[in-house]
Amino acid sequence: MNNDAGSTPIVREGAILPLVVLLQEGFDEQKRFAACALANIASHNDENRVAITREKAISPLVTLLRAGTDGQKEEAARALGNLGINNDAGSTAIVREGAVSSLVVLVRTGANPQKEWAAFALMQLANSNDENRVAIAKEGAIPPLVKLERTGTDDQKTYAKFALENLAKNEASSTAIALERASKRKPLRHGRFEIL
Incomplete structure (x- = not known):
């Protein structure tokens, strides 16, 4: 159908x-x-x-x-x-x-299909509406989306990536996303040295 x-x-x-x-x-x-x-x-x-x-x-x-x-x-x-x-x-x-808070919970703690579709929904809601972007960021969506972008299944990573790209159309969210991504980067170890 x-x-x-x-x-x-x-x-x-x-x-x-x-x-x-x-x-x-x-x-x-x-x-x-x-x-x-x-x-x-x-x-x-x-x-x-x-x-x-x-x-x-x-x-x-x-x-x-x-x-x-x-x-x-x-x-x-x-x-x-x-x-x-x-x-x-x-x-x-x-x-x-009030869907956003429940979607964020699913991205954070849901089963794999729930995480995928919750990230998809957040991606769509943030696509063309700045008020929605602000509301989604205020509900704490950025940290779990960044985590999902790094650790999820292929589809979860894709939807999380595009959700974050849509959220980044808002300047404050863009900064928050950059900071969250930077905080999650693991330093590379080479011998005795750490490379950031």
């Missing part, structure tokens, strides 16, 4: 609202599958992202991100990241709903 041709008819047929209801009222697996479906529907289509935002999916996705099962948190992070693509209103709403 990761294509424009498949997801737009689904949206036109009114599938988003029942998925939002499942996010709120479904059993655990139904909530996870609803978040997964919304993530897929939002993945490559601006119209779909706007429609999902309009149907008020962001608040229940943030609730799952904060207090859901591990699978729900992973899918909610992926859905929120996809909703942030080319969707400034959606990105702003995601930050206002």
Whole structure:
């Protein structure tokens, strides 16, 4: 379902609202599958992202991100990241709903898929909105993103790198990122000497 041709008819047929209801009222697996479906529907289509935002999916996705099962948190992070693509209103709403603190927690302590999708979501939220960049930096995202950039899986490193690049579009964040990266560099040892 990761294509424009498949997801737009689904949206036109009114599938988003029942998925939002499942996010709120479904059993655990139904909530996870609803978040997964919304993530897929939002993945490559601006119209779909706007429609999902309009149907008020962001608040229940943030609730799952904060207090859901591990699978729900992973899918909610992926859905929120996809909703942030080319969707400034959606990105702003995601930050206002308080998603950033939960995303930072997942980058710091989540399972590998959670770290990956949380870094992806932060990358999208910081892409084109300076207020979001400031909010993300204030929530302490820079240190765990720098760590993930150094120690994560290949996809985690990629998303962390681009999240940091987007955050660095803000001057204060750029300085904080440079300082954090410098503090994490290990000196090279050569014989008796340390090279910084």
